[in-house]
Every structure is written in C-alpha cells, then in structure tokens.
Amino acid sequence: MLYATTPAADKRRIFRDALASGRLLRLPGAFNPLSARLIESKGFDGVYVSGAVLSADLGLPDIGLTTATEVTARAGQIARMTNLPALVDADTGFGEPMNVARTVQGLEDAGLAGCHIEDQVNPKRCGHLDGKDVVDDETALRRIRAAVDGRRDPDFLVVARTDARAVMGLDAAIDRARALVDAGADAVFPEALAGPEEFAAFRAALDVPLLANMTEFGKGRLLTAQQLTDLGMNIVIYPVTLLRLAMGAASAGLDEILESGTQEGLLDRMQTRAQLYDLLDYAAYGHFDEGVFNFRL
Numbered sequence: 001m002l003y004a005t006t007p008a009a010d011k012r013r014i015f016r017d018a019l020a021s022g023r024l025l026r027l028p029g030a031f032n033p034l035s036a037r038l039i040e041s042k043g044f045d046g047v048y049v050s051g052a053v054l055s056a057d058l059g060l061p062d063i064g065l066t067t068a069t070e071v072t073a074r075a076g077q078i079a080r081m082t083n084l085p086a087l088v089d090a091d092t093g094f095g096e097p098m099n100v101a102r103t104v105q106g107l108e109d110a111g112l113a114g115c116h117i118e119d120q121v122n123p124k125r126c127g128h129l130d131g132k133d134v135v136d137d138e139t140a141l142r143r144i145r146a147a148v149d150g151r152r153d154p155d156f157l158v159v160a161r162t163d164a165r166a167v168m169g170l171d172a173a174i175d176r177a178r179a180l181v182d183a184g185a186d187a188v189f190p191e192a193l194a195g196p197e198e199f200a201a202f203r204a205a206l207d208v209p210l211l212a213n214m215t216e217f218g219k220g221r222l223l224t225a226q227q228l229t230d231l232g233m234n235i236v237i238y239p240v241t242l243l244r245l246a247m248g249a250a251s252a253g254l255d256e257i258l259e260s261g262t263q264e265g266l267l268d269r270m271q272t273r274a275q276l277y278d279l280l281d282y283a284a285y286g287h288f289d290e291g292v293f294n295f296r297l
C-alpha cells in the first residue's frame, strides 16, 4: 500500500537482469499512476512513461512543450506506484548536455529505471510526424555521454533514441546508432522504422538491446510480440495504447449518456467499484492501524 515496496535500485537491477535474459520485455505506456498498477497486475515486464501521453494529458501536442520538472514529477508519481521498472521518455534531455545530466539525476531520484534520450533538434516533435530534424553527430553523442556520465547508479538504463531513419535514411541511422553505442548508450531505440526488414538490419548491425516502438497510426506496421522476438528485439513499448483506448471508451460513453440519458447501458464496460478498490489495495488501508488498536486492547 501507499507506494511500491521494491526500492528503485532493485527495480533497475531486475530490469537489467530481465534484459540480459534475452526475452522480449513488454512495456505498455501508463497514462497515470493507477494504470501502472493495472499493467503490473496483468503481469507485464515494465511500465513506459510516454512524452506523447504526458503532454496529451495536459492537453498539449507532443512538440517539446513539457519541462524536465513536469516530466520528472509525473514519471516519479507513476514509478512509485508500481514494483515494475519504469522507463521514461526524456525527449532530447531538456536542454544542453549539462541539462541532460541533470535530467538523468532527477529521474534517478524519482525512482525511474531508465530513460531514452533522442537526437532530434529542439524543439522536438512526435517521431512519426513529417518535418522533424536531427542534430549533428557531435551534438547527439554529447547528449548520450552526458547522460551516462551524469547517472550515479550504473544500472540506470540509458537508451539512445535515433530519429535519423526518417531524416537521413536507414544506413545513416544505423551509423548514428553505432556511434551512440560507442558513446556509452546501453540500448538503442530506432524510431519510426518502416518494417520488419529495417528492424532486422538494426539487429544485424548492433550488439546492444534494441527497443521497438509499436505506436498506433504511425509510420510502421504493428508487429506481434512473436515477430519482434524473432527479429531479436529486446523491449517493446506500446506508448499511447492505453490512453487511446481510454479516450475512445470515454468518448463513446459520453455519446451514450447524451443519447440515452443514462450510463446504465455502459456498466458492463466499466471497471467496477470492487475492481477499483482491489487495484488500490483498499483493504490494506483499513488494516493499517489495526495493530495499534489491538495493542491498546
């Protein structure tokens, strides 16, 4: 109750060990702390904290408007409500290399297991939109070096995301990724790849763990966990899936209330009160003071 019982350092170690196992780790995006609990209860390997979701949650587009403080605070609220390791989208690191180092330290303090830092120019935009641009090699490498040098827990996972595929083509993106690994990245997130052949090309070129982004309505096809496993991917994120599902259901529900004048017909699609209380571990709060009370007796 109240918060995760697994300390952040243990979560990072667990995440590292799971990655080393070679099996595909599945990380749905939690749109709030409660949904992180749902993800954990279903048996997933970790929780993703998406920049797109975080900004959409505030009613903003994903164009680099959110700050390091906002992202760290929200990611920390999510991380502390689950025993699963949480990986957060740190966009471009929120500034110059020194800011990147400070961002990473803030995320460590907030209990995150790792983050990804991308090579887009500031202000960044969603990786599946046209018209994005990437920084030069030196700037991209300095961001990753700063993240790696800045972390105090060597188990904090620094994932280098490259958006170069859509800007410079596949070969240049692979070259960029190799250089990011040489700069110290623990894993690579090749953004907006067109299809399985491109994942295979990344796998053939790199030895570090690879992250696949299965976001809907984007540039690439949605691949199954089995396909991603066969392609040698190590982490898959479903960044905006739960938000899209929740907003889709909320929209349909609002229409139904307007049309029929009651939510009666929606009840079987809702999480029940009992299910919510179970997820919140309500009972534990009721028992919390019992020891004190019994002691007095």
Ligand SMILES: C[C@](O)(C(=O)O)[C@H](CC(=O)O)C(=O)O
Residues within 6 Å of the ligand: 049, 050, 051, 052, 053, 062, 089, 125, 126, 127, 128, 191, 213, 215, 216, 218, 239, 240
């Ligand atoms: C992964 C991502 O960076 C995110 O913020 O969740 C987004 C997802 C999306 O907008 O669909 C991205 O791919 O840029």
Ligand SMILES: [Mg+2]
Residues within 6 Å of the ligand: 050, 051, 052, 062, 089, 091, 126
């Ligand atoms: Mg993002």
